[in-house]
Amino acid sequence: MGAIKRARAILDVLRTDAPAAIARGKGMVNGYQSNSAIFVTPVPTIAALNAQIVVVGNLQAIVATRVYGAAATRNFELGVLMGLLNNGRGYVQGLADNAQSYDQAVSIIKAGGLFVAELPSHAKALLTVRQSVSGAPVVLDANVGMLTNKSKKGRFFGWQYTADGKTFVSLPTTSKGVATVTGLTALTTYGFRVNVTLSDGITQPWSQIVDFLVH
DSSP states (O other): OEEEOOOEEEOOOOTTOHHHHHHHHHHHHHHHHHTTTTOSSOSSOHHHHHHHHHHHHHHHHHHTTTOTTHHHHHHHHHHHHHHHHHHHHHHHHHHHHTSSSHHHHHHHHHHTTOEEEOOOTTSOOSEEEEESSTTSOEEEEEOHHHHHTTOOSOEEEEEEEESSSSSEEEEEEESSSEEEEOSOOTTEEEEEEEEEEETTSOBOOOOOOEEEEEO
């Protein structure tokens, strides 16, 4: 059976902790700049993130002097900064989800100045690939709750496989998190991945590839 854990990017910052948010923002900026080959079109832009870091930093200094109303203004701008950080986390997570391996996904997340939260060892993988006996169809089983963040909205699942890691073959979409694949060549390793589109029309990034040797 083939399965893969998902490397999940986290900020590890409380929404009310301005110094920590500033530090995380600076870490992301440094990560974007130091790894420009990975983060080609960073979200948010480096300029936008830097600008908001400066705004919150200046207000934090004013709050320390107990100027009336400064805390409220700082809290508002801190909320804006947290929004940018969360957008950045989503951007980095999307790149990590398209990584060729778990270790590569971890490297991308860390390069982006973020932390990695591993799933508990007993948790169901994001995508599981199995085959009952030799010659039988390959069954793809997605972790629906994880893919949809437990959303109850309507959804359909997209499936792809590859024999070389470059060219992907799309399978018919399904309304449930299960698909079967036939016609694959025995004793050949294929890579499989899944994504989901919710009823709001937003398609999530492809999952990391799960390699599986077909029998």
